[in-house]
Each structure stands twice: as structure tokens, then as C-alpha cells.
Amino acid sequence: MFSKACEYGIKACIFIAINSYDGKRISPRDISKEIASPQAFTAKILQALVKSDIVRSYKGAYGGFEIDKSKLAKIKLAHIVASIDGDQVFSGCGLGLEICNENHPCPVHEKFKKVREDLKFMLENTSLEELALGIKSGEAFLKT
């Protein structure tokens, strides 16, 4: 469904979000420990998330990554996924046809429509905030 990079990116954002609640910046080392991901690779993904303006980074001592508290409710899964995997998962043809639409559909176009729309709706309506709260409350887990 998503690339490894995207999975790591989502989990990293959630963990950054939790810390940002407490006004704490966090390093790739701590993040990769918490989400069980390779450290250097995770750092690369964080760079991308910085460029797409989802997380903020601060260099130097006492630096690290954080997310504006005011943004937590506004950032949706869709933003993170699109920023790392592109919009293929939202709009691409299920069978890889270059052109696939109502006028020129692939064999599963109509069948996929519902699934894809469900997925799109879910991604666009799930905020980083609620995911972070799920972890904070102990309902959900970031690893194992």
C-alpha cells in the first residue's frame, strides 16, 4: 500500500507530534528507536518532510524536529502520504494504465472506485492529532 519510507514517515510524524505537545524537540536517533526504523534512512525522510513543510527542524545544540502545535489538527495523513509517495495511491490506475478514466476505463476501474474513495476519505480526514492521542493514551502502538 505505502512504501517503507512512507510508513516510517507517518510513524515519525506521530512521535514528533507527541513530543511537540510537551514542547520537546526530538532527534532522528530517538525517533528511529521509538518507531523501530533505520536511523539514517529515517533522517532522510525527515528532511523531505521538512521541505514539504510538515515538520520543522532546528540545527545545533538543543535542536531537533518538532511540529507546530497549531498544525497538529490540520495535518492529515493525506499530506504526509502525498509528500512521500506522491498521489499515485489517490489517483493512479489500479492496473497501471497511463490513461484510465470514465471514458477509457481499465477492467477494474469501477470496482476500484469505492475502495479508492474510501481510502482517500480516510486519509484526508485523519489528523495527526488524533493519531498522536491514540498513542499517548496507550490505545495504539508504534512498533512490534
Added chain:
Amino acid sequence: MFSKACEYGIKACIFIAINSYDGKRISPRDISKEIASPQAFTAKILQALVKSDIVRSYKGAYGGFEIDKSKLAKIKLAHIVASIDGDQVFSGCGLGLEICNENHPCPVHEKFKKVREDLKFMLENTSLEELALGIKSGEAFLKT
């Protein structure tokens, strides 16, 4: 969503199905031409589909691939997908956690449930027969 191999596999099955209606066997060369896929790679995928008993192959002159007419309604997309990509798409965790279930859910476990179940239902209830008919009637297309 699916691997390239799986996309080719699905399209190949559909084209084989169409020909099997007319009692015709078909070669990897003709298949890859029709579905715009690399020939040798497609042949490998067909081998896998033979092993998982979805298509049948006949060696020698006048040989080729075909699918039992009597099976066309019974073979569902789910069979093809599972045979090529495994059941990760049905049961795997959306964020790649090894253990992810009701008792130990990942942050998006509940959110993904509906999407995954939709997808599963669709794959398990879409037959090769109806997809083949869609192409035969000119409603849908296998390439471009």
C-alpha cells in the same frame, strides 16, 4: 497497491480468459502485445499462475495458455493477487507493524479496517469472467 508483476498477471488472465471463451490458446508474445507488458517478464508471471493452478499451459506446437471455461466464474481477483503478491494486501498492517491486531493495534488500525475490508470484498467478489466480458464488450481496455 499491487506490484507490476501483479498488474501484468491480472491483465494477462483477462486476455487469456477472452481467448479461452473462443477455445483459443494464446502465447506470451501475443499476451504481452495486447496488455503492453515486457514479454519475458510476463512469461515468468504466467509460469507462476500455472503453478498456482489458475491458468493451464500446453507445450509444443499449437500450445499456449488457456483457462478452463468452467473456472472463469469461480476465479476471483483475490486468487490472482494472492498468488502473485501474497496476502500482505489483505492482512498486512498499514504501517508495517509485525504484530497489529485488535489487542495491539497500530495507530491507523481501525481507520484502515474499512478500506481493507472493502478491498477484500471487492477482490473476493470480482470474477475473471465479468472482467473478461467488460473487455469483450468494449466497455473497458487493457492498455494505454
Added chain:
DNA sequence: TTAATTTCGGATAATTATATCCTGTTTATA
């Protein structure tokens, strides 16, 4: 200003997925 800390970013390596090539084996028909 210096030292310590931390992200940035380029280079490289390892792994997996995709794709090609070539030879062997089987089979139908002449």
C-alpha cells in the same frame, strides 16, 4: 572564540523488483 551538538546533503552500498537472454524439454504434425 571554542567546543559540543545537531541537521543537511552528497556519495555509496545492499537489497528487492523488474526485465532480458539463452538453452533445454515437451509436443503435435508431417
Added chain:
DNA sequence: TATAAACAGGATATAATTATCCGAAATTAA
């Protein structure tokens, strides 16, 4: 039996993804 047609399958090549390494640049605090 000979021959041509067609799949089987191993070996190899290429591309994309995932992962690691290291030095440079920035920032804070002593």
C-alpha cells in the same frame, strides 16, 4: 522419426527502493 513450435527455467542485467556513511554547515552555550 524428424522438425518446428511453444513453454520451462536458470543465469544475468538493469532499475528502483531501502539503507549506511561521512564531512559540512549551523546553532547553542560555556
